[in-house]
Amino acid sequence: MTESAPTRAGARTVTVPDDRDGQRLDNFLLGQLKGAPRSLVYKLVRSGQVRVNGGRAKAERKLAAGDEVRIPPVRLGEEAARGAPPPGLLQRIEAAIVYEDARLLALDKPSGVASHGGSGISFGAIETLRALRPGQTLELAHRLDRDTSGLLVVAKKRSVLAELQALMRRPGGMRKRYLTLLVGRLPDGTLSVDAPLHVGLRQGGERHVQVDPDGKPSLSHFRVLERRGGHSYCEVRIDTGRTHQIRVHARHIGHPVAGDDKYGDPEANRRLRDRAGLRRLFLHAASLEFALDEGRAAYTINAPLAPELAEVLDRLA
Numbered sequence: 001m002t003e004s005a006p007t008r009a010g011a012r013t014v015t016v017p018d019d020r021d022g023q024r025l026d027n028f029l030l031g032q033l034k035g036a037p038r039s040l041v042y043k044l045v046r047s048g049q050v051r052v053n054g055g056r057a058k059a060e061r062k063l064a065a066g067d068e069v070r071i072p073p074v075r076l077g078e079e080a081a082r083g084a085p086p087p088g089l090l091q092r093i094e095a096a097i098v099y100e101d102a103r104l105l106a107l108d109k110p111s112g113v114a115s116h117g118g119s120g121i122s123f124g125a126i127e128t129l130r131a132l133r134p135g136q137t138l139e140l141a142h143r144l145d146r147d148t149s150g151l152l153v154v155a156k157k158r159s160v161l162a163e164l165q166a167l168m169r170r171p172g173g174m175r176k177r178y179l180t181l182l183v184g185r186l187p188d189g190t191l192s193v194d195a196p197l198h199v200g201l202r203q204g205g206e207r208h209v210q211v212d213p214d215g216k217p218s219l220s221h222f223r224v225l226e227r228r229g230g231h232s233y234c235e236v237r238i239d240t241g242r243t244h245q246i247r248v249h250a251r252h253i254g255h256p257v258a259g260d261d262k263y264g265d266p267e268a269n270r271r272l273r274d275r276a277g278l279r280r281l282f283l284h285a286a287s288l289e290f291a292l293d294e295g296r297a298a299y300t301i302n303a304p305l306a307p308e309l310a311e312v313l314d315r316l317a
Contacts, residue, residue, distance in 0.1 A: 010073035011049075021065040022162055025050070025057055027139060033074055038118040038127075044072060085123040085131050089113070093128040098151075099301050103160045103292065104141070105129075108303040109152040111280045115143040125152060142168060142241060149306045150178070150285025160292065167290050171239055175289040178236040178246060179305055181282040181312070182222070182255040183268045186232040190223045193249040197242045208262075209244040211252050218242045220249045229276070229316030231258060235286075246283060258282040276315040277308075284309060 020028060029041045029050065044050050045059045051070035052061065063069070084090075092110055099106040107125060109115070114124035123131075126140050141153040141164040155161035167173035198215030200208050219239040226233040232255065236246050247263045250256050256264040258272050259281045272278040284305055291298045305313075 012071050014069050014071060016063045016065055016067040016069060018065045019158055020063060022062050022165075023158075024059070025052065025061045025063055025069070026059040028063055028069065029071065032069075032071055036074060037122055038116050038124075039121070040074070042118055044074070085128045089123060089128050090132060093125060094132055096125075098303055102156065103297075104156055104164070105138075105154050106288070106301045106303075107152045107154065109144055109149060109285075111147055111149040111306065111308075114146040115140060115152060121146075126154065129154060141165060144285055145244065145247075145281070145283075147281035148283045148285060149303075149309075151288050151301055151303045152285070153288065153301075163292055164290070167292075168241060173290065175287075176238050176241070176285065177287040178238070179225075179284045179286045179309075180234050180236055180246065180250070181228065181258040181278075181309075182232045182234055182250055183258055183265050184231060184255045185227065186222060186224050186234060186253075186255050188224055190221055191253065193220045193222065193253055194218075195249060195252055197245060197248055199243050207243060209242070209248045211248065216240070216242060218245050218249070220246055222250070222253075226313075228313055231272075231316065233313060247281075272312070276312045278312045280308065282309055282312065 014032060016028065025045065026038065026041050029044070030036065030038065033041065042059055045057065048056050049072040050057065052063065053068050092113070093107065096107045096109060097105055098108045109125055114121045116124040116126045126138065129138050130136070137156060137158065139155045139158070139161045141155050141161060144150065144152050153164065155164055164174075195211045195218060196213060196215035197209050197218040198212035200210065217240060221237045222234050224232050224234050238245060244263070247257050247260055251263045258264070259269055259278045261269065269278070285303065286305065287300065287302045289300050
């Protein structure tokens with residue numbers, strides 16, 4: 001990696017090396033600004049202090065080898081004072097590892113733990129893992145909503161990260177299966193929802209997703225497994241991985257995810273809380289199937305339904 005002399009006001013310009021080709025700008029900056037929380041990185045990008053080849057860029061931009069990235073001067077003393085993740089979170093994430101080999105590891109992420117820090121969250125799953133494994137290369141291959149539990153895959157090599165992300169962009173490259181409880185009686189059989197989704201921002205920066213003809217193509221397949229207390233316990237398979245996809249598609253068909261305080265039915269959520277003790281989003285990433293090394297290394301990783309959700313089903317029987 002080459003670095004030019006500092007520019008005006010202490011900023012520096014870094015040339016993206018070959019082994020970082022295709023890396024997201026936010027992840028590249030986290031590697032350059034050791035100890036900086038993701039929220040600070042996003043702030044720097046949004047404010048235009050970070051430049052790629054002289055122009056503004058979004059945090060999710062994929063960098064190319066040879067790109068010139070301007071990095072502003074940052075004081076990390078105050079941010080670093082936050083210290084390490086709390087012991088309780090370290091223990092939860094260590095216990096949540098359900099699979100690991102030389103290429104990757106998979107977490108059964110607890111509900112309420114963000115995939116990464118930011119938006120007022122100092123430590124997400126990936127920051128906590130890095131604290132547990134100092135010096136290791138650990139990169140999120142994808143993300144889960146904070147309130148969704150289940151499988152979250154972390155690459156241990158840059159080459160594996162690139163391969164996993166390529167699989168996710170390819171239809172059928174990574175087969176994802178979720179378990180959810182939908183409000184009301186969904187029809188029997190498989191219901192496929194093909195509805196484009198658009199991500200917007202509300203005041204305060206909160207993301208809000210809605211079905212929109214001008215949105216990105218999005219396809220989900222819902223299948224009823226059981227009827228429980230007048231509601232539908234389902235498996236969901238998704239062909240795309242859009243933000244809040246299952247939650248918005250469920251609302252779109254008139255059967256929102258139980259316990260969803262963003263897109264759901266407040267009255268149904270209250271009844272389920274009182275009757276069955278449901279105090280979280282009933283959505284769990286239960287299995288992932290994919291193959292690395294051009295199909296030679298097949299993976300099937302499973303995470304059983306979170307115990308607190310299994311208990312809700314028992315109470316609804």
